[in-house]
Amino acid sequence: MKQDMIVILDLGSVENAELARNIRDLGVYSEIYAHDITVEELQALPNVKGIVLNGGPNRVVDGTPVDINEAIYDLGIPMIAVDHPSSKAEINYTQLPTQEELKHFVFDVCKAETNWNMKNFVHDQVQRIQDEVGDKKVLLALSGGVDSSVVAALLIKAIGKQLVCVHVNHGLMRKGESEDVVEIFRNQLDANLIYVDASERFLTKLEGVSDPEEKRKIIGNEFVYVFDEEASKLDGIDFLAQGTIYPDIIESGTKTAKVVKSHHNVGGLPEDMQFKLIEPLYQLFKDEVRACGLELGLPEHMVFRQPFPGPGLGVRCLGAITADRLEAVRESDAILREEFAKVGLDKKVWQYFTAVPDFKSVGVRDNERSFEYPVIIRAVNTVDAMTASIEHLDWEVLTVITDRILNEVKHVNRVLYDLSPKPVATIEWE
Numbered sequence: 110m111k112q113d114m115i116v117i118l119d120l121g122s123v124e125n126a127e128l129a130r131n132i133r134d135l136g137v138y139s140e141i142y143a144h145d146i147t148v149e150e151l152q153a154l155p156n157v158k159g160i161v162l163n164g165g166p167n168r169v170v171d172g173t174p175v176d177i178n179e180a181i182y183d184l185g186i187p188m189i190a191v192d193h194p195s196s197k198a199e200i201n202y203t204q205l206p207t208q209e210e211l212k213h214f215v216f217d218v219c220k221a222e223t224n225w226n227m228k229n230f231v232h233d234q235v236q237r238i239q240d241e242v243g244d245k246k247v248l249l250a251l252s253g254g255v256d257s258s259v260v261a262a263l264l265i266k267a268i269g270k271q272l273v274c275v276h277v278n279h280g281l282m283r284k285g286e287s288e289d290v291v292e293i294f295r296n297q298l299d300a301n302l303i304y305v306d307a308s309e310r311f312l313t314k315l316e317g318v319s320d321p322e323e324k325r326k327i328i329g330n331e332f333v334y335v336f337d338e339e340a341s342k343l344d345g346i347d348f349l350a351q352g353t354i355y356p357d358i359i360e361s362g363t364k365t366a367k368v369v370k371s372h373h374n375v376g377g378l379p380e381d382m383q384f385k386l387i388e389p390l391y392q393l394f395k396d397e398v399r400a401c402g403l404e405l406g407l408p409e410h411m412v413f414r415q416p417f418p419g420p421g422l423g424v425r426c427l428g429a430i431t432a433d434r435l436e437a438v439r440e441s442d443a444i445l446r447e448e449f450a451k452v453g454l455d456k457k458v459w460q461y462f463t464a465v466p467d468f469k470s471v472g473v474r475d476n477e478r479s480f481e482y483p484v485i486i487r488a489v490n491t492v493d494a495m496t497a498s499i500e501h502l503d504w505e506v507l508t509v510i511t512d513r514i515l516n517e518v519k520h521v522n523r524v525l526y527d528l529s530p531k532p533v534a535t536i537e538w539e
């Protein structure tokens with residue numbers, strides 16, 4: 110069952126993703142394509158019911174104003190234009206149409222059906238994956254993050270044990286996180302899961318390294334080496350699955366949109382590994398990925414997990430990582446998460462965590478002088494992680510968290526709250 114689709118042609122807009130989202134919110138599938146798509150390419154797309162010419166400030170490429178291939182105007186597909194002069198469009202809007210205006214175009218003019226939902230998506234993808242994979246095997250690096258977890262669940266539904274998941278514990282995971290991956294995927298979903306405890310190996314490599322970028326590089330490279338070693342022990346793997354999602358593709362830039370950032374969780378695999386790629390979530394926005402996860406039966410705490418950087422607690426144990434401070438970060442983060450969940454802040458705040466710097470201060474514990482580390486609490490809200498504002502935490506909540514950290518976390522005698530927005534600070538401390 111293929112979904113009806115509204116195609117957005119990017120003529121220099123900065124609002125392509127927002128428009129696609131708005132159309133999908135009506136229950137109709139929508140994808141963004143570059144302005145210079147050919148008639149043949151467009152005709153090869155399934156069930157195109159309408160086209161939006163989406164113009165905007167990036168309307169010029171190399172000094173030339175952009176337009177679509179003339180012949181597309183003659184295909185007889187209903188068309189509207191936003192901020193783009195075109196006499197062939199049904200309606201010309203000067204700004205993004207309202208939901209009411211979109212509804213009129215999508216349903217009354219294009220006669221599209223509301224068949225975009227996660228049940229249909231899962232059904233279609235399962236079929237597609239089964240057709241493509243046949244009786245071959247697929248490899249997946251399962252970090253336990255939202256995207257890789259949903260890919261895993263989808264592939265398990267489609268091909269069961271032909272999916273081989275590798276979970277590398279780099280020793281920089283949050284408290285209980287690797288155990289959770291094993292519990293959910295191996296024990297509950299009966300997945301073919303290889304669990305690699307590489308903690309010692311990572312921590313040895315990182316010993317004495319204090320430069321943040323150097324730490325990131327070591328963690329990234331080591332991850333690839335460990336994954337590569339595990340992969341080379343396996344026979345007969347033809348496919349590699351990845352949790353690439355739609356924003357990764359949009360952010361990598363279309364012809365009129367500048368590259369915002371290259372996606373940083375992809376790539377890095379050795380060139381001699383010859384896999385065919387499977388990226389079943391590449392059409393989905395983040396909230397759709399979460400809905401897909403729920404549809405597949407993944408638990409809410411996994412599906413609504415806050416973002417967690419690839420290098421994990423490694424960039425929150427500031428400077429050269431030591432075992433005592435790593436433990437302090439892990440334990441204080443667990444307390445923060447627990448207390449946030451108790452008062453519902455886990456559903457409200459975008460990202461929250463603790464960091465432990467590599468200096469000590471003087472305190473007094475049990476009537477004796479102490480010389481221990483501080484814990485820094487960070488809680489921020491953002492739309493796209495490019496800018497962020499701090500959460501105005503309730504004094505009571507901060508007090509409860511502070512008391513618990515001071516009483517329960519070893520090597521710690523102070524708790525600080527970071528008030529800095531991004532910019533001038535970044536979200537992470539390293």
Ligand code: XMP
Pocket residue numbers: 325373374416417418419420460494531534535536537538539
């Ligand atoms: P910053 O600190 O740059 O963080 O304001 C923005 C967002 O990106 C996350 N982050 C990372 N994610 N690998 C990742 O996968 C990384 O190396 C990395 N560094 C930062 C950060 O947690 C925040 O959500």
